Amino acid sequence: MKYSTALLFCLLFFACKQEPSESISEANLSDKYTSFQLTTDLSALSANERKMIPLLIEAAEIMDGLFWQQAYGDKNALLESLSDADIKNFAEINYGPWDRLEGNASFVEGVGDKPLGANYYPADVTKEEVEEADASIRSLYTMVRRDNAGKLTAIPYSEYFKEDLEKASGLLTQAAEYADDPGLKNYLTTRAAAFLSNEYFESDMAWMDMTENGLDVVIGPIETYEDQLIGAKAAFEAYVLVKDKAWSARLAKYASLLPALQKGLPVDEKYKAEEAGSNSQLNAYDVVYYAGDCNSGSKTIAINLPNDEKVQLAKGSRRLQLKNAMQAKFDKILVPISKELIADDQQDNITFDAFFGNTMFHEVAHGLGIKNTINGKGTVREALKEHASALEEGKADILGLYMITKMAETGDFPEDQLMDNYVTFLAGIFRSTRFGASSAHGKANMLRFNYFQENEAFNFDEETGKYSVDFEKMKAAMNGLSELILTIQGDGDYAQIDALMKEKGKVSQDLQNALDRVNEKGIPVDIVFEQGTDVLGL
Numbered sequence: 001m002k003y004s005t006a007l008l009f010c011l012l013f014f015a016c017k018q019e020p021s022e023s024i025s026e027a028n029l030s031d032k033y034t035s036f037q038l039t040t041d042l043s044a045l046s047a048n049e050r051k052m053i054p055l056l057i058e059a060a061e062i063m064d065g066l067f068w069q070q071a072y073g074d075k076n077a078l079l080e081s082l083s084d085a086d087i088k089n090f091a092e093i094n095y096g097p098w099d100r101l102e103g104n105a106s107f108v109e110g111v112g113d114k115p116l117g118a119n120y121y122p123a124d125v126t127k128e129e130v131e132e133a134d135a136s137i138r139s140l141y142t143m144v145r146r147d148n149a150g151k152l153t154a155i156p157y158s159e160y161f162k163e164d165l166e167k168a169s170g171l172l173t174q175a176a177e178y179a180d181d182p183g184l185k186n187y188l189t190t191r192a193a194a195f196l197s198n199e200y201f202e203s204d205m206a207w208m209d210m211t212e213n214g215l216d217v218v219i220g221p222i223e224t225y226e227d228q229l230i231g232a233k234a235a236f237e238a239y240v241l242v243k244d245k246a247w248s249a250r251l252a253k254y255a256s257l258l259p260a261l262q263k264g265l266p267v268d269e270k271y272k273a274e275e276a277g278s279n280s281q282l283n284a285y286d287v288v289y290y291a292g293d294c295n296s297g298s299k300t301i302a303i304n305l306p307n308d309e310k311v312q313l314a315k316g317s318r319r320l321q322l323k324n325a326m327q328a329k330f331d332k333i334l335v336p337i338s339k340e341l342i343a344d345d346q347q348d349n350i351t352f353d354a355f356f357g358n359t360m361f362h363e364v365a366h367g368l369g370i371k372n373t374i375n376g377k378g379t380v381r382e383a384l385k386e387h388a389s390a391l392e393e394g395k396a397d398i399l400g401l402y403m404i405t406k407m408a409e410t411g412d413f414p415e416d417q418l419m420d421n422y423v424t425f426l427a428g429i430f431r432s433t434r435f436g437a438s439s440a441h442g443k444a445n446m447l448r449f450n451y452f453q454e455n456e457a458f459n460f461d462e463e464t465g466k467y468s469v470d471f472e473k474m475k476a477a478m479n480g481l482s483e484l485i486l487t488i489q490g491d492g493d494y495a496q497i498d499a500l501m502k503e504k505g506k507v508s509q510d511l512q513n514a515l516d517r518v519n520e521k522g523i524p525v526d527i528v529f530e531q532g533t534d535v536l537g538l
Helices: 003-017 047-071 075-080 085-094 127-132 162-176 182-197 201-208 245-255 258-263 309-315 323-341 344-349 352-365 380-410 415-433 440-454 471-491 494-504 509-520
Strands: 033-037 142-146 152-156 215-221 236-244 281-292 302-305 318-322 458-461 466-469 526-530
Touching (some): 047 162, 047 236, 075 085, 182 201, 182 215, 236 245, 245 352, 281 323, 281 352, 302 352, 318 323, 318 352, 344 415, 352 380, 380 415, 380 440, 380 494, 415 440, 415 471, 415 509, 440 494, 440 509
Antiparallel strands (some): 142 152, 236 281, 302 318
């Protein structure tokens, strides 16, 4: 959607949103998703840690409700207006009447296109108005409304969502009383205070200091994907996690390789001059609860946080691999896609270890490159605006593969498994592209597929309709795309990324043909969760 038409669509949405009515079009919309039960072995947790889980889940449920308000508005009014069970269920999956896997297309009759700014801003706002307003309007942690004179005004989350955040704060404080680990106790306490103060820096720093905890939680306003107007607003979400200490021990060595990998990036020195903090962590977890932003549409299977550039430069980041959710996507989605689209002689290269590794190094690669522009345009996120998230995801994808390649060259990664990572990487593009044009990850995959195709990184057999990796050409394309992305980020070149996304950040006909074949096979696009204390037996 062009920005010049955003106001029209927002007004249409505002007019229709109050009384949505049921669509009678497509049936079985929810079949795009396959169900998976979120469980894990809780025996490694202490008795106190097991007592914490219901409290953390209750706090997560509050985050879920807050994200509904940010993404759409009145959840109950929407759901009560829908009598068709499938459409109602689909609205719950999407946190609103727009299909997140179909470019946010409306599936409820009478509801217009989703506003680029979701419900963070007034329905009639324009991008230009937001950019020209006071800096508080672009704060991560404010909702924007109009005052009586029609002027934009910023309302802190702590005020706008006061009652719910006070309750969530109390639950985290209560959970902290059971925390045996000092780091976890400190994080829960400071996060509880952040809900009331609207200041999250201290709690982000505290989250980075946790190293020995077996139970973990990510909670609060975090990612900015939902704000597609200027990418400024943080969305509420939560994960409740149980650390897999055995898998985590296997991964620990890779974080220490970041400084050398940063120095070797295939780009001019000025684009890799920054050094991330040395306290970066890499661990594996089983998730027992998702809520809010991370639970909407396609489900996150790995996390790299905090997003605050100041925290990253001071302490690095933590990379959390969500092993049980990852295994579900591999078994239920990636393997069936691969059988349909990947050449028979490369089928054996599709492995869970490669899928896990590609996903893991994607998250590690967020720590590479540059966070601040080299020419005074501020942070990369500020300079690239609504394209920042998609380009950052594209960077992490391609540099993750770069990392694996470089480590194979130095003996830090099994060289005989490298082809597995390349072929599984290609299959992963087909999986993630199905997340749609509205997803930052989806846009990143479209950009990469089109770039790879132009550079002959893979071959297509018209007789079999299947793809195969050309290792050397894919390696060259990987380096070329890495340099392009890192340069755009360092320069803060909004005009270049805007043009590039318009040209390559879309589904080509060849890619659409491949996706149509996958869809015709009835392969689900993503997963939904059976989760909660009942599922865990608590």
